[in-house]
Amino acid sequence: MAELTGSTGTGSGTTAGEGASVPIVSLRWMSLLALVQLGVIMASNASTQILLPAHVERIDAAHKEASLAVVFAVGSIVTALANPLAGALSDRTRTRFGRRRPWVVAGALAGAVALAFLGTQHSIAGLVLGWSLAQLAFALVLATAVAAVPDQVPVGQRGRASALAGVAVLVGPLIGGAVVTFAVTGVSAGYLAMGVLLLVAALPFPLRYREPELPPPGPRRPIRSAFKVSPRKHPDFAWAWLSRFLVNLALSMGIGYLLYYLRDSLQYERLFPGATNEQGVLIIVTVFSLSSVLPGLAAGWWSDRSGRIRVVVFTGGVVMALAALILALGDSWTTTLVAAGLLGAGTGVFVSVDQAMVTRLLPAEADRGKDLGLVSLAASLGFVLGPVVAAPLVTSSGGYPLMYGVAALSALSGAALVWKIKGVR
Numbered sequence: 001m002a003e004l005t006g007s008t009g010t011g012s013g014t015t016a017g018e019g020a021s022v023p024i025v026s027l028r029w030m031s032l033l034a035l036v037q038l039g040v041i042m043a044s045n046a047s048t049q050i051l052l053p054a055h056v057e058r059i060d061a062a063h064k065e066a067s068l069a070v071v072f073a074v075g076s077i078v079t080a081l082a083n084p085l086a087g088a089l090s091d092r093t094r095t096r097f098g099r100r101r102p103w104v105v106a107g108a109l110a111g112a113v114a115l116a117f118l119g120t121q122h123s124i125a126g127l128v129l130g131w132s133l134a135q136l137a138f139a140l141v142l143a144t145a146v147a148a149v150p151d152q153v154p155v156g157q158r159g160r161a162s163a164l165a166g167v168a169v170l171v172g173p174l175i176g177g178a179v180v181t182f183a184v185t186g187v188s189a190g191y192l193a194m195g196v197l198l199l200v201a202a203l204p205f206p207l208r209y210r211e212p213e214l215p216p217p218g219p220r221r222p223i224r225s226a227f228k229v230s231p232r233k234h235p236d237f238a239w240a241w242l243s244r245f246l247v248n249l250a251l252s253m254g255i256g257y258l259l260y261y262l263r264d265s266l267q268y269e270r271l272f273p274g275a276t277n278e279q280g281v282l283i284i285v286t287v288f289s290l291s292s293v294l295p296g297l298a299a300g301w302w303s304d305r306s307g308r309i310r311v312v313v314f315t316g317g318v319v320m321a322l323a324a325l326i327l328a329l330g331d332s333w334t335t336t337l338v339a340a341g342l343l344g345a346g347t348g349v350f351v352s353v354d355q356a357m358v359t360r361l362l363p364a365e366a367d368r369g370k371d372l373g374l375v376s377l378a379a380s381l382g383f384v385l386g387p388v389v390a391a392p393l394v395t396s397s398g399g400y401p402l403m404y405g406v407a408a409l410s411a412l413s414g415a416a417l418v419w420k421i422k423g424v425r
Helices: 027-059 061-092 101-118 124-145 148-152 155-183 187-202 204-208 223-227 235-255 258-266 277-306 310-329 333-359 365-394 399-420
Strands: 013-015 021-023
Touching: 027 061, 027 101, 027 124, 027 148, 027 155, 027 187, 027 204, 027 258, 027 277, 027 365, 061 101, 061 124, 061 365, 101 124, 101 187, 101 204, 124 365, 148 155, 148 333, 148 365, 155 187, 155 277, 155 333, 187 204, 235 277, 235 310, 235 333, 235 365, 235 399, 258 277, 258 399, 277 310, 277 333, 310 333, 310 399, 333 365, 365 399
Parallel strands: none
Antiparallel strands: 013 021
């Protein structure tokens, strides 16, 4: 039997828009690629939303907000370095297995090991080390896997591919939260479960599909070039980067402190005797995730059909800002659920089309992995820095209303910046 490839045809297909004919990819190909991203986001979000906050509180309950911010801050530094470097290394890789696949496999294996290591730690320093290793592994997977889209997907399918990936990214936290809340008992078991599920989700795509023939290697550039894209020469790429960073910063602030918000502000366990705060987080994540699916898929389909991208991305960011504003003004379980639904819908719309937009703004074909690594850095930094920014706001006199107000402003600013991009409609 011939080895499977990502395309469904033998050369016929749509035109990518940059002059090269790219074969149409199958729904199975797009689904397995989306599953890679689901695995990483599932493990990452279950850790940041439930496992790490609970772990930090067990170690240092008196200073849990500040200690959690330290863990995330160091992880953000690792992410800042790892995302573009991973992409740049994959651009330069030449093996018979391809240039992206080996890094996806290696990152998934390393991520599983890092999560198992986290479960054995009994100090904040150990959590910092373990989470930094996990962030490094996650970056290896994501920064190289997403490069498969501009490598192999024609422009006319990128909205759908991005939408499937976006839905996977948004459903991942629901699956991870359900597993660590109901299927296993204890923090250590939760980390182990996430490691196993990461491997189950991330490995089928690189093991099943081979990459197309590699382009000839270009001139070798110093590895430090992984961090260089000139905003003056490529303003569209710079605006897209900043837009994604601000929106993801808002999203992270909206969900990063959910466990503490339910415990300290809403006092969830008093509202619902017999229930736990972790179960409350899972309910919110469920509403968020389910609310994202249909809007995300519809936005991806419509952007492919209409070719209009900016209005979709802008709409998603505005709805996210509205959700954060509701959390800033309200302080009840009902308003929290309404905000979760709006946040899910807005995030689904934004994420489903933003990735497709970015793949059309990459500065150089030879540096796709590096440039997408820089884009992943925007999302990762936004997500990891959210709790770091939120910590002093939550502990100030303004408390959670101030934090969610800042999140709303961040989302609205990120949405508005999309109109500065001229390279897409």
